[in-house]
Amino acid sequence: MMSTSTSWADSAGADNPAPAAASSGNDRASGSSSSSAPRPTRSSYVPPHLRNRPPSSAPASADAPSARPGPGGPTSGSRWGRPSRDFGRGGGRGSGGGWNNRIGGWDRGRDREVNPFEIEDDPELAVSGEQENAGINFDAYEDIPVETSGENVPPPVNTFAEIDLGAALNENIRRCKYVKPTPIQRHAIPISLAGRDLMACAQTGSGKTAAFCFPIISGIMKGQVSQRQRGARTVYPLALILSPTRELSCQIHEESRKFAYQTGVRVVVAYGGAPIHHQMRELERGVDILVATPGRLVDLFERAKVSLQMIKYLALDEADRMLDMGFEPQIRKIVEQMDMPPRGVRQTVLFSATFPKEIQRLASDFLANYIFLAVGRVGSSTDLIVQRVEFVHDSDKRSHLMDLLHAQKANGANGKQALTLVFVETKKGADSLEYWLCSNGFPATTIHGDRSQQEREHALRSFKSGIAPILVATDVAARGLDIPHVAHVVNFDIPNDIDDYVHRIGRTGRAGKTGLATAFFNESNSSLARSLADLMKESNQEVPAWLARYAARSSYGGKNRRSGGGRFGGRDFRRDASISRGGSGANGYGDSRGYNIGAYGGGHGPAMTSAWD
DNA sequence: AAAAAAT
Numbered sequence: 140m141m142s143t144s145t146s147w148a149d150s151a152g153a154d155n156p157a158p159a160a161a162s163s164g165n166d167r168a169s170g171s172s173s174s175s176a177p178r179p180t181r182s183s184y185v186p187p188h189l190r191n192r193p194p195s196s197a198p199a200s201a202d203a204p205s206a207r208p209g210p211g212g213p214t215s216g217s218r219w220g221r222p223s224r225d226f227g228r229g230g231g232r233g234s235g236g237g238w239n240n241r242i243g244g245w246d247r248g249r250d251r252e253v254n255p256f257e258i259e260d261d262p263e264l265a266v267s268g269e270q271e272n273a274g275i276n277f278d279a280y281e282d283i284p285v286e287t288s289g290e291n292v293p294p295p296v297n298t299f300a301e302i303d304l305g306a307a308l309n310e311n312i313r314r315c316k317y318v319k320p321t322p323i324q325r326h327a328i329p330i331s332l333a334g335r336d337l338m339a340c341a342q343t344g345s346g347k348t349a350a351f352c353f354p355i356i357s358g359i360m361k362g363q364v365s366q367r368q369r370g371a372r373t374v375y376p377l378a379l380i381l382s383p384t385r386e387l388s389c390q391i392h393e394e395s396r397k398f399a400y401q402t403g404v405r406v407v408v409a410y411g412g413a414p415i416h417h418q419m420r421e422l423e424r425g426v427d428i429l430v431a432t433p434g435r436l437v438d439l440f441e442r443a444k445v446s447l448q449m450i451k452y453l454a455l456d457e458a459d460r461m462l463d464m465g466f467e468p469q470i471r472k473i474v475e476q477m478d479m480p481p482r483g484v485r486q487t488v489l490f491s492a493t494f495p496k497e498i499q500r501l502a503s504d505f506l507a508n509y510i511f512l513a514v515g516r517v518g519s520s521t522d523l524i525v526q527r528v529e530f531v532h533d534s535d536k537r538s539h540l541m542d543l544l545h546a547q548k549a550n551g552a553n554g555k556q557a558l559t560l561v562f563v564e565t566k567k568g569a570d571s572l573e574y575w576l577c578s579n580g581f582p583a584t585t586i587h588g589d590r591s592q593q594e595r596e597h598a599l600r601s602f603k604s605g606i607a608p609i610l611v612a613t614d615v616a617a618r619g620l621d622i623p624h625v626a627h628v629v630n631f632d633i634p635n636d637i638d639d640y641v642h643r644i645g646r647t648g649r650a651g652k653t654g655l656a657t658a659f660f661n662e663s664n665s666s667l668a669r670s671l672a673d674l675m676k677e678s679n680q681e682v683p684a685w686l687a688r689y690a691a692r693s694s695y696g697g698k699n700r701r702s703g704g705g706r707f708g709g710r711d712f713r714r715d716a717s718i719s720r721g722g723s724g725a726n727g728y729g730d731s732r733g734y735n736i737g738a739y740g741g742g743h744g745p746a747m748t749s750a751w752d
Numbered sequence: 753a754a755a756a757a758a759t
Contacts, residue, residue: 383756411758434758441758465756565754588756614755635754 255396256314283322288711289510293329296320302328304357307402312353315397321346322514327488328353336509337488338458338502340709344621344649345514351380351454351488352395352428358452359404359427373443374422376407376429378452379479381470383460385410385432385592386599387619391456392430404428409445411435412592419444433461433469440477447479451486453505457618458489459498459638467501474505483507492645493638499712511711524648524656526680528671531659536631537575543657544581544609547627556582556608557626562643564632566613572631573611583609586616617643625649630658637670660686669693 285295296302299312299320320328323341330337331354341347355378362377380395382388392408399406405425409418410432418435422444429436429445439445453474455461461470479485487506494502503509531539540561547557563569566587576583584598584607595615601607603622610616611631617639625647634640640658647654658671668689672682682690 385757415758432757434756436758438758460756465754469757617755 284515286513293333295325324350336506338511339490340513342492348394355452375449376426378428380430380454382456409435453487455489459491462501494709496712524654527657559609559627561611561629569611582607585611587613628656633664
């Protein structure tokens with residue numbers, strides 16, 4: 140390899156021979172070709188149908204991100220470095236008084252329980268973004284805007300110690316190096332522990348998964364151990380966590396396994412595109428918490444493999460996505476037409492970063508006397524993300540992207556390529572752009588719904604590890620995925636929904652780090668101009684004059700208006716319903732007195748009022 | 753119109 144200042148992008152032109160990384164511009168090349176002779180990368184492109192090969196077993200090369208000093212100071216360094224393991228394999232699983240120690244639960248399984256913290260130490264096996272909280276600037280929490288509404292909202296806590304989560308869970312919190320609860324955790328955990336239903340708006344990366352997992356795990360530990368038959372045909376999970384993509388379900392599973400380690404609470408994941416029989420065997424070994432995508436869950440239910448009769452906790456991650464047009468019938472079937480206990484009997488929590496009013500109305504069907512909670516983000520929302528919008532005709536997008544990718548290296552990522560996530564509108568467009576990037580010497584890969592699950596997971600791994608530092612993605616990657624070190628999100632095609640834009644750019648600037656988001660705007664996006672300009676204003680971004688003109692020209696209707704006003708999630712639709720309709724939602728609503736607007740002021744000016752008709 | 757989610 141040449142000097143560290145010679146990044147892969149240097150070789151994208153014709154002048155230099157391709158350095159190692161450049162020749163690994165696609166999945167197949169991910170490991171084996173990293174030391175291949177320099178040659179034009181054009182020839183290294185492998186068409187999609189030939190890419191479905193198992194990842195190479197080549198050891199982590201010098202390209203592995205562990206060598207990366209990390210521009211963000213000591214906190215970012217700890218992400219890549221091997222975390223010091225200050226706990227032993229058999230770490231205490233103390234069971235305090237009043238705690239059901241669940242002996243006799245899944246004992247046999249526990250003997251074999253893999254230590255998820257050790258797995259994560261292996262960079263080859265590490266899948267999820269670890270130590271989500273470790274790099275967060277907790278000082279910024281003091282200014283976080285919080286909005287709650289509903290009856291008798293339990294007060295927030297300031298420390299994990301204030302909550303009786305149980306010794307085993309506390310130990311895992313320590314292992315995760317979570318020092319203090321994040322804002323969403325401070326508010327949502329007491330609400331959940333009080334048994335209340337919850338609709339929560341909080342940006343991903345702010346500790347959302349833990350916020351809904353801790354109370355579930357704790358509740359199961361405290362609860363009665365029902366005698367369940369290992370190996371029985373039908374299994375009866377106590378908790379169900381649904382998410383809209385397979386990769387997100389995987390990520391939630393990985394994370395919740397850490398939280399549940401040695402608690403005796405078993406977490407199993409089930410999603411499509413992977414062999415169902417393996418998942419069924421895992422279920423037969425016992426399951427307390429089932430993490431699933433909707434389709435596979437329905438399949439397992441129809442095979443009488445899973446019953447929801449014992450469900451005490453239901454969590455929907457990315458809940459607004461789960462309840463939008465495409466998903467809603469499936470979710471309704473699972474929640475209302477299978478054998479799950481009704482709302483009010485089970486406990487239901489919904490989480491997302493965005494919550495359009497009309498979706499809130501739908502969601503209230505699944506909730507009983509719920510609390511609405513909106514928590515802003517560390518570093519006041521998306522201020523951490525520098526948003527740029529550039530006017531680019533469709534025909535110029537590729538060359539413009541190339542310019543950005545070249546410029547990226549000048550941004551100086553300490554000799555390591557920063558990760559760039561490029562969103563496009565269609566699966567075909569994703570394949571085609573990836574092909575073009577690879578053909579031009581850019582090490583790219585792609586993830587979308589037309590690829591096999593193996594290919595999808597491999598693409599994600601290649602991206603995370605830096606083997607393919609450019610990922611071309613459809614909206615399958617827009618939500619929830621925690622990919623550390625995404626420096627740049629490019630909206631090559633601008634999404635049609637402003638909420639999708641919010642989720643997409645949220646893949647960068649995570650955990651207190653800064654990020655850059657660039658969108659390619661042209662006439663075909665004019666319907667989004669107004670909401671885009673408003674969003675940028677709300678997050679203190681400079682709005683180009685030409686975009687402001689588009690915004691002024693366009694009407695502000697349809698689904699493109701901001702769902703919440705303000706800079707985060709949204710606000711309780713029941714407040715508006717009670718004003719304009721003088722009535723409550725379907726199942727009781729809080730009066731305005733529970734409403735606490737915190738530091739959240741002036742978020743929506745007079746112009747926003749019309750969005751709340 | 754598109755993406756996602758079961759086989």
